[in-house]
Amino acid sequence: MRLFLRLGACAAAALMSLGALAEDNPTVRAPAGTVAGRSSGDLNVFKGIPYAKPPVGPLRWKAPESLPAWTGVRDAGAPGLACVQPRAAGTTVYTSPPPAMGEDCLTLNITAPKRARNAPVLVWIHGGTLLNGYGFNEMYDGAALARRGVIVVSINYRLSVLGYMAYPGLSAENPDGISGNYGLLDQIAALRWIHDNIAAFGGDAANVTVSGESAGALSVMYLMASPKAKGLFAKAVVESGYMISMPELKQPNHGEFAAEAIGSYIAGQVGATDVAALRAMDAETLVQAAAKVNYFPLGTVDGKVLTGQLVDVFDKGEQAPVPILTGFNSGEIRSLRWLIAPPPADAKAYEAMIRERYGDLADEFLRLYPATGKLEESELAATRDALYGWTAERLVRDQTRLGQPGYLYLFDHGYPAMDDKGLHSFHASEIPYVFGTMAHTPSYWPKAPDSPVEQRLTAAMSDYWASFARDGKPVAEGVPAWPVFGKDEGYMAFTDTAQPGRRVMPGMYALHEATVCRRRAAGNLPWNWNTGVVSPVLPPHAEGC
Numbered sequence: 001m002r003l004f005l006r007l008g009a010c011a012a013a014a015l016m017s018l019g020a021l022a023e024d025n026p027t028v029r030a031p032a033g034t035v036a037g038r039s040s041g042d043l044n045v046f047k048g049i050p051y052a053k054p055p056v057g058p059l060r061w062k063a064p065e066s067l068p069a070w071t072g073v074r075d076a077g078a079p080g081l082a083c084v085q086p087r088a089a090g091t092t093v094y095t096s097p098p099p100a101m102g103e104d105c106l107t108l109n110i111t112a113p114k115r116a117r118n119a120p121v122l123v124w125i126h127g128g129t130l131l132n133g134y135g136f137n138e139m140y141d142g143a144a145l146a147r148r149g150v151i152v153v154s155i156n157y158r159l160s161v162l163g164y165m166a167y168p169g170l171s172a173e174n175p176d177g178i179s180g181n182y183g184l185l186d187q188i189a190a191l192r193w194i195h196d197n198i199a200a201f202g203g204d205a206a207n208v209t210v211s212g213e214s215a216g217a218l219s220v221m222y223l224m225a226s227p228k229a230k231g232l233f234a235k236a237v238v239e240s241g242y243m244i245s246m247p248e249l250k251q252p253n254h255g256e257f258a259a260e261a262i263g264s265y266i267a268g269q270v271g272a273t274d275v276a277a278l279r280a281m282d283a284e285t286l287v288q289a290a291a292k293v294n295y296f297p298l299g300t301v302d303g304k305v306l307t308g309q310l311v312d313v314f315d316k317g318e319q320a321p322v323p324i325l326t327g328f329n330s331g332e333i334r335s336l337r338w339l340i341a342p343p344p345a346d347a348k349a350y351e352a353m354i355r356e357r358y359g360d361l362a363d364e365f366l367r368l369y370p371a372t373g374k375l376e377e378s379e380l381a382a383t384r385d386a387l388y389g390w391t392a393e394r395l396v397r398d399q400t401r402l403g404q405p406g407y408l409y410l411f412d413h414g415y416p417a418m419d420d421k422g423l424h425s426f427h428a429s430e431i432p433y434v435f436g437t438m439a440h441t442p443s444y445w446p447k448a449p450d451s452p453v454e455q456r457l458t459a460a461m462s463d464y465w466a467s468f469a470r471d472g473k474p475v476a477e478g479v480p481a482w483p484v485f486g487k488d489e490g491y492m493a494f495t496d497t498a499q500p501g502r503r504v505m506p507g508m509y510a511l512h513e514a515t516v517c518r519r520r521a522a523g524n525l526p527w528n529w530n531t532g533v534v535s536p537v538l539p540p541h542a543e544g545c
Contacts, residue, residue: 025077026114030200032193033070037110038077043146046110046201047136048080051193052186054104055158060279061170061182064106064189080107082134083159084283086291093335093426096442098134103283105156108190109135111142112151116202120209120470123194123233124154125187127214127240127428130297131160144436144458148466151203153194157186157219161290162283164297166249167263169275178249180259180300184222191223191232209235209469213428217241217326221395222299224320225313226306235472237465238326239434240427243310243391244528248301254309254519255526259300269293311520311527314398323472324399325465327409327491328388331425333380339529340383343375350375350533357535364511369532379532386531389505390512396485397509405484407474408491410504413457417446430494433461453496460498517545 026044027036037046052064059065082098083105113119124140126133135154142152157163163183170179195205210233212220217238223229224236247259257265270289272278278286299306313319333339344350351371355362368385369378396406413433414424423429423446432438436458438448448454463476474482479498483490493499515535519525521542530536 027073028200030197031069032067032197034073035076036073039114040143042114043143044110044112044114044201045143046076046112047078048107049074049076049110050080050107051155052106052189055106055162055182055186056103058279060103060162060283061165061167061179061275063182063185066189079109079134079136080156081105082136083156084162084287085128085132085159086287088132091444093423093444093446094128094428094442095444096137096139101134101284103162105158106186106189107135108153108155108193109142110151110153110198110201111146112201112203113146113149116149116151118204118207119149119151119202120207120466121151121153121194121198121203121205122209122211122237122465122469123191124152125157125210125212125216125219126154127212127216128159130164130183130215130218131291133159133215138440139432139437139442140435141437141440142435144462145434145466145469148462150466150469151198151201153190153198155187155190157190158183160287160297161263161266161295162287164299165263165266165290165295166247166259166300166302167267167275167278168260169278170263171249171260173275176302176304178300178302178304179263180249180302181305183297184219184226184299184305185228187219187223188226188229188232191229195232206234207470208233209237211237211239211465211469213239213431214241218299221310222306224322225308225310225318228305230320233320233322235322235468236320236324236326237468238324238392238395239430240328240332240388241326241391241395242387242528243314243394244298244387245309245526246298246301246306249303253523255524259302262295266290266293266295309520311394311516314394317398317402319398319402321402321404322399323405323407323468324395325407325409325468325474326392326395327411328384328392329425329427329429330384330410330412331380331414331423331429332384332388332427334423335426335428337380339387340376340379340532341534343379344533347371347375350378353533357533357537358515359538360541361511361514361538364507365532368505368507368511382532383529385505385508386512386515386527387529389508390516393504393509394513400485405472406486407468407482408485408504409482409494410491411494413494413496415446415448415451415454417448421446430461433458433494434465436462457494457496457498461494464492464498514545518542521545 166180
C-alpha cells in the first residue's frame with residue numbers, strides 16, 4: 001500500500017494491472033528497482049529487465065550508462081527487443097529471426113529456482129558472429145539448468161556497427177581517445193548489474209560463471225582479457241571459441257586494417273561525413289548498409305578495454321585467473337562451409353599447394369589433413385582445428401599454467417536427421433544438450449529423436465555444466481569423471497555417451513600453434529580462417545616458435 005501511494009496516476013494504473021498477477025507471480029525488490037516476473041512450476045522467470053540506459057540518440061556509440069533505480073513495479077513478464085541486426089537473406093540451420101528489434105535493447109532475462117539462496121549464477125552470452133542473435137532465444141531457455149540449482153541469466157548486447165565500429169570522430173569525443181567495443185562494454189555493464197542485484201533473486205554474486213558459444217565464446221575470452229571486467233566473474237565456459245587476430249585502433253597490424261580506418265570506410269559507404277550524420281541515420285538502415293559491404297565486427301585493441309591481442313594477453317598470463325570449461329565440435333565447419341575454399345582439382349594439386357604454403361610444416365599438415373580420400377574432409381578438419389580446436393586446447397593450457405583447472409571436451413555426437421544432411425556435430429549443435437532444449441531448436445535445425453540416447457546425453461551435459469557453475473568442477477551422476485586437462489592432457493569426448501580420454505587429436509595443437517606463432521612474429525599476417533589451400537606462405541621458423 002505504501003508503494004501504491006507513492007505512484008502517480010499513470011503508474012498507479014499500471015500497478016493496478018499488475019495487482020491481479022501479484023498473488024501468483026514473484027515480485028523481487030532489487031537495488032535496481034522492483035520487478036514482477038512469472039511463476040513457472042518450481043522456477044521464477046524474469047524477462048526484459050533493463051541493465052543500462054537505452055543507447056539511443058546521443059548515447060549511440062557511447063559506453064553504456066547506469067540506469068537510475070526505477071520506482072513502482074516493472075513488469076518482467078516479456079522479453080525486451082533484440083538488438084538491431086541485419087535481416088537474413090536466406091535460411092540456414094541457425095535461422096531464428098527476432099520477433100522485434102530496436103536500439104533500446106540492453107536487457108537481460110533471469111531464470112531462478114524458487115527459494116534460491118546463494119545459488120551459483122551462469123551468464124549466457126549468445127553467439128552470431130557479433131552480428132546476429134538475442135538472449136531470449138528459446139534454445140537458450142535456462143529452465144533445465146535452473147532445476148539443477150543454477151540461476152541462468154541471458155543478455156542482449158549491441159551488435160554489428162552499433163556494437164563494434166570504431167571511428168575517428170567517436171575517438172575524438174571520448175575522454176580516453178578510444179572507440180569501438182561497445183557491445184563488450186554492454187556485457188561488462190550487464191555483469192556489473194548482476195553483481196549488484198543478483199542476491200535479490202537468490203544468487204551469489206561471488207559465484208558467477210560467464211559462458212557463451214561462438215561469438216559468445218569470443219566475448220568470454222574478451223572478458224577474460226579485459227581489465228574492465230576484472231573481479232566480475234569466477235569461472236568461464238567457452239564453447240567453440242576462436243582466438244583470432246583483431247584490429248588495433250589507429251594502426252594496421254598483423255594484416256588487419258586499423259579499426260578507425262574500417263569505421264571511416266563504413267561511414268563513407270553509407271554516405272555519412274561525421275559523427276552527427278552517423279547518429280542521425282536510422283539504425284536498421286545503417287546496419288543493413290554495413291552488411292552489404294561485408295562489415296565484420298570484432299573487438300578492437302584500444303589499450304583500455306582490450307589491451308592487446310588475445311594470444312599476447314594470455315601468453316603474458318594477464319587474463320582472468322579462473323577455472324575454465326572449453327571445447328569444440330568435430331563437425332564445426334559442416335554448417336559453416338563458406339569458411340573453406342573449393343577443393344583443388346585432385347590430390348596432387350592439393351599436396352602441391354600445401355607444400356608451397358607450409359614449407360617445413362607441410363609434412364605434418366599433410367599427415368593430419370591428407371591428400372588421400374575426400375579432399376573436402378581434410379579442408380573441413382584443417383579449418384576446424386585452426387579456429388576452434390587450437391583455441392580450446394590453448395585455453396586449457398593457458399589456464400593450467402596459471403594454476404587454474406581446465407576441462408576440455410570434444411563434441412562428436414550425431415543422430416540420423418543431422419548425419420543425413422552431412423552435419424554431424426555441426427557448429428553449435430551441443431547447445432540444446434547443455435540447455436536441455438532440443439524441443440526448442442530453430443525451424444531448420446535437424447530434429448533429434450526423443451530416444452534414451454539423446455535423453456541420457458542431455459542429462460549428462462546439463463549436469464556437467466551445472467556442476468561446473470556451482471563448484472568449478474564438472475560432475476554428473478552415473479557417467480564417468482571428467483579428467484582435468486593438467487599434465488595428462490585429459491579431455492571428455494561426447495559421442496553417444498561421455499567418454500574420458502587423453503591427448504585429443506595428437507599433433508593438432510602443436511601444428512596450429514606453430515603456424516600462429518610464425519604469423520605473429522612476421523607482424524603482417526592475420527591468424528583466422530586463412531588455412532590450408534588459402535593460407536599465405538608461412539614465414540620461416542622464428543625464435544620461440
